[in-house]
Amino acid sequence: MSILSELDRPPSGDTADARTREVPAVRRAMAMLWLLGRHPEGLGLSRIARELDVLPSTCLHILRELVAARLVNLAPEAKLYRLGSGVLTLARQVTHQNRFVQLAQPVLNNLSREFHVGASAQERDGDGDMVVLAAASVLPGDMVSPGARTPLFTSASGRLLAAFNDFTEAELRARFAQARWQAAPDVDVWLKEVRAAKRNGYAVDEAHFRKGITAIAGPVFNADGRLERAISITTITAQLDNKMRKILTAAVLQAAAEITQGLR
Template sequence: MTTKKNTAVSESAGTRASVARRSADQAPKSRAATSAVTVKPVANAIRILRYLTQTGAPERAADIARHLSINPSTCFNILRTLVAEDVVDFNALSKTYSAGLGLARLVEQLVTQGQRLQLAAPPMQDLAAEFGVTVTLWRRLGADRIVLVSSESSPTDLHIDMPAGQRLPILMGASGRLFAARLGLTDEQLREEFEQLRWARPISLETYVREVNRARRRGWASDDGYFATGVMAIAAAVCDKSDNIAFTVSTVMIRGDRGEAQVEALGEAVRDLAHRLESVLF
């Protein structure tokens, strides 16, 4: 939270630190969370792709293996796999490998996604200005994480600062209630995942499930200070063409700052924004 008043500076730092701690604390607890583990074949594949794009010239497998200090047999198998995946081209006459068109298509798709995120900014800014909130966009990252990819603050004096790149467990916060309603977890699976989450203030599984069901009915979810002390969040799902949740759009504000009717109006507005973003992002 930042404000033009100097007295709120310490509160701002505390709010950001609280959110950061919640994010960091969750990292080792999630079911599929990984520590600093390197999968060597994957790392070598990335090194090979980087090498081929940097050299810009076709290379023989033996030369690539020598330059990168990779076992020749391993290097050959990785190259053969990359060719099958269409990210590396193989010239049968010269027996050389080069970066393929498939790799260029991946880069093009990444650029396109960045452009789409830019297009999502104006409607997010409009909602932030209309309701005096911070609007955030979270992208699903694998099976158990979401990552903050965009944030638009209210132009008013008071807003909550949330840096891009922050990661959270998929079941945490307002967004987590949306995923919990769609992941098809059994009661036991949900209980196991829930017990690994760390909340800013206590919440029972029964209350969480009740809020998940409410989110399923109304199309938006809320977290009233459970994830971060003093912060209320409202989120809605942004689904892809297959109707899977790919992003969530969320608003964050000071807890207790609005009445029930205002929260309901904001929830409906966030749900409408999510539908608009589906046409922009997909």
């Protein structure tokens, strides 16, 4: 599916009738930003136009506006377009204005320091992805970067989203087939783990999403009781005994409950 096709899909909860007035130039501009985000090495005008099926002249006009807005940067010598510094400025504003990030970041920092684990906070973004909004790690090279995206139902946090939302089993099986894993579990085993997450109030991924890494996730509920967010910790599976597993699970649940309370 092309980037423009993805942008054509209405956000979760919207209908096609709610988007009767389209603005093609804006959609194309957003598609260009997403495309450049996937290619840090930069892309030339012809490649961008070809990828998005947009006339080169139209593409050039839009890119010039994005450059003027500092959302895109042009390297004149190579004639390559990359994301500009303005995107970073906007991203920093998100962290300053997002209550979930403000509450989660110090909690993640404490979890990481106390237990020497990676920690992250994820939010459901539309109908298909989870996006990392905040992260912490005592080992910087092991930290998941804010902005990282994963299919909705992967890892431990994905099991929580599957457990605490109104998906049919058929929908869960279809979504599972789209998920990316380094060592995918059997779908029937995964469904049992989803049901266990609903009973227990937390979820665990045992080295499926990332080989050798165990993730434990706790739910962060909205004020209306809906679940669109989670926090999780990651640690090396071989170093995790039953005692530490219980300690980490309790810490994650306490942290998630603290953030949930702060959002009310």
